[in-house]
Amino acid sequence: MGRLELWQSCYLLFPFLVLCHLYVSPYTKVEESFNIQAAHDILKYGIPTHNANFRLRALYDHMTFPGAVPRTFIGAIVLAAIAKPIVWCGNLDGAQQQMLVRAVLGLFNAAALMYYVSGVKRAYGRTAAAWYTFHQASQFHVWYYSSRTLPNMFAFGMSTFAFALLLPATPSTTDSLIKRNKLALYILTLAAVIFRSEVGLLLGCQCLYMLLCRGLNASIALSLIRRVLVPAILTATITGLLLTVSVDTFFWQSANLLWPELAAFLSNVFPRADGLGASAWGTSPWYWYFTNALPRLLMNPFVVGLLPASFIYPSLRASNLHLIIPSLGYVSLYSFLAHKETRFLFPVIPPLTTAIARVSDYIYKLSPRYPICSIFATFIILTTTCTAVLSHFVFLPLSTQTYPGAHALSSLHAVSLNYPPQSVVRVHLTNLALQTGVTHFLSTPSFTNSSGHGRPVFYLPGSASGDIPALVSPQRTKWVYDKSDNETAFLSPMFWARFDYVVVEDPGRVIGRWDVVDKVPSLGRLQIMPPDLGRGMLVLGYTKEESREDDGLARLVGEVYGRKMKWMYGVVHDLLREGYGLDKVLGKRASWTNGWWVHWGLETRLYILKRAQGGVIP
Numbered sequence: 001m002g003r004l005e006l007w008q009s010c011y012l013l014f015p016f017l018v019l020c021h022l023y024v025s026p027y028t029k030v031e032e033s034f035n036i037q038a039a040h041d042i043l044k045y046g047i048p049t050h051n052a053n054f055r056l057r058a059l060y061d062h063m064t065f066p067g068a069v070p071r072t073f074i075g076a077i078v079l080a081a082i083a084k085p086i087v088w089c090g091n092l093d094g095a096q097q098q099m100l101v102r103a104v105l106g107l108f109n110a111a112a113l114m115y116y117v118s119g120v121k122r123a124y125g126r127t128a129a130a131w132y133t134f135h136q137a138s139q140f141h142v143w144y145y146s147s148r149t150l151p152n153m154f155a156f157g158m159s160t161f162a163f164a165l166l167l168p169a170t171p172s173t174t175d176s177l178i179k180r181n182k183l184a185l186y187i188l189t190l191a192a193v194i195f196r197s198e199v200g201l202l203l204g205c206q207c208l209y210m211l212l213c214r215g216l217n218a219s220i221a222l223s224l225i226r227r228v229l230v231p232a233i234l235t236a237t238i239t240g241l242l243l244t245v246s247v248d249t250f251f252w253q254s255a256n257l258l259w260p261e262l263a264a265f266l267s268n269v270f271p272r273a274d275g276l277g278a279s280a281w282g283t284s285p286w287y288w289y290f291t292n293a294l295p296r297l298l299m300n301p302f303v304v305g306l307l308p309a310s311f312i313y314p315s316l317r318a319s320n321l322h323l324i325i326p327s328l329g330y331v332s333l334y335s336f337l338a339h340k341e342t343r344f345l346f347p348v349i350p351p352l353t354t355a356i357a358r359v360s361d362y363i364y365k366l367s368p369r370y371p372i373c374s375i376f377a378t379f380i381i382l383t384t385t386c387t388a389v390l391s392h393f394v395f396l397p398l399s400t401q402t403y404p405g406a407h408a409l410s411s412l413h414a415v416s417l418n419y420p421p422q423s424v425v426r427v428h429l430t431n432l433a434l435q436t437g438v439t440h441f442l443s444t445p446s447f448t449n450s451s452g453h454g455r456p457v458f459y460l461p462g463s464a465s466g467d468i469p470a471l472v473s474p475q476r477t478k479w480v481y482d483k484s485d486n487e488t489a490f491l492s493p494m495f496w497a498r499f500d501y502v503v504v505e506d507p508g509r510v511i512g513r514w515d516v517v518d519k520v521p522s523l524g525r526l527q528i529m530p531p532d533l534g535r536g537m538l539v540l541g542y543t544k545e546e547s548r549e550d551d552g553l554a555r556l557v558g559e560v561y562g563r564k565m566k567w568m569y570g571v572v573h574d575l576l577r578e579g580y581g582l583d584k585v586l587g588k589r590a591s592w593t594n595g596w597w598v599h600w601g602l603e604t605r606l607y608i609l610k611r612a613q614g615g616v617i618p
Helices: 006-024 030-045 052-059 074-090 094-124 126-138 141-145 151-166 174-194 199-212 218-251 260-269 277-281 288-298 314-334 342-366 371-402 404-416 431-435 552-561 563-576 582-586
Strands: 424-429 478-482 501-504 514-523 527-529 597-599 602-611
Touching (some): 006 371, 030 052, 074 218, 094 126, 141 151, 199 218, 199 342, 371 514, 404 424, 404 431, 404 501, 552 597
Parallel strands (some): 424 478
16 A cells, blocks of 8 residues: 555545535525525425426525526535435434535535646646645635535536646647547536636636647647537537526526526626616726735735746746636636626636645755755745634634624524424514525524424423323424515514514614514624723733723634633733833833734624513613
8 A cells, every 4th residue: 555645635634624614604695595595495395396386486585585697506406416315314404404515515626626636746746736735725715615605616616627637647648638628628618608607708718828829820720629629618508508598497487598697697797777787796996806816815925926936937937827827817807897706716726826836846846955945945834834724713713703694593593492482483584684694494493302492382291200291282383584675664563563583783773662682793893993992901910900801802712712712812912012011121111012903803783682571672
């Protein structure tokens, strides 16, 4: 049995990172809602084979909340089909089913990245693959989003498989090269037709580069077009259209043939006269992807500087052009669309990370000969390690505090156990709650007996001896949720009179008598604290007069990391901001930061109110 090589750690590390991010941050945002709700509906109700129009409109979420543009059901169908046997065998509750569905997608993306690493090893060697694994594992966004049911993440796995096929393979015959290129373009085309139309732009950049990098010989270009480009793209387009048009016309019950990605593309890029298209969600300057998004995705600002170094070393220049030019061409062209989001650049992260890994590998191999290269290699290792720590031990835990809607729903279910059971519980959910974690998977409380959830409407305990059995009603509490956002209706007392609980941002807008039974915090905005605000020792004060209550950052650290880390933060605060001990050295009070500090903490975002018989008016 051969020795395990460093690059092979990706086979354990990548799935672990995906599942770790999923476990720590299991909730979803509104951008993921279509596919997660669709997967829920398919798992719960199945695909209707009779009375389809009636059943879809009565049961499926997308018929009531269709969203701005239609999206394809193909991804949700695949996730639900894979998850269904496990749901049957495992008797999973809603929250567990949601994690399972996300895990299926996340592991698909992890498999794509593992396949890509094997391609890097085949093309550039073991140490380059090891460096790629190191750099990729240190990033945050790819792992955090890998299991999130965005259309981008379905396309990400496909584009990663495609880019792995486009990596050089040695030894390679002409026939095998043609087959690999055709399959890569086929996969990219499918991803563009079914999941994300912008992948078509990436496909175009890749095809153009394939033609230009072989020179301007007309016969070679025509042969490439005839043998590779046209067969792959045409076949995949026809296949993708047959799939998406047939499936989505049915699920959306459209009167005309429906191609969701075409509808989304036209709506975003060529909006109607009375609309803004994608620009309605915000705009950014042309250079934003280069100055903001790409550095954040690659995480380590130092290794971003290694990309230009690809053109300095002659032995890397030609091969790294294959990785960089199509990717940056895609980013440049996509920058002309005013609406920009970081996730739109996910497909180019593997090839750009590969280019960085190759430069890192080259510098590392020169270390024994050149001391400056040894210093650079050490610096790359240290900064990338710091990046990994930030990604997985700072950004990931903090991200869990940005889902107040899901936390509010969980808290509501727990709070309801403090009151007598009801046959029906009616709840109004505000828009913020719906956008930050509320899904159909979480709408029914867990049935785990130890938590008391899923309790019957009526329960009469039996005798201690067991002679008289307990009397248990088979009926369980039914939870009914209202998601209306009609501002006019909110002014009517009759609207609020329908509910047993409400989850709102501002309890002052709720009409009637209600008790505040819980407050749900979320991560607030980072602010700079001037020297004259919030002074005092947190843990190291000499006297009580010098001490003050915990600041927002102390409470946040305590919530995320526990009491020990909170105490350590207090020590750092007292040493740096309050200058603990400096008065004995300097003879006067001083501060290393001149009294400046940062405020970042949890702020109450949602209130859970229960209708009160004799309660207070909020």
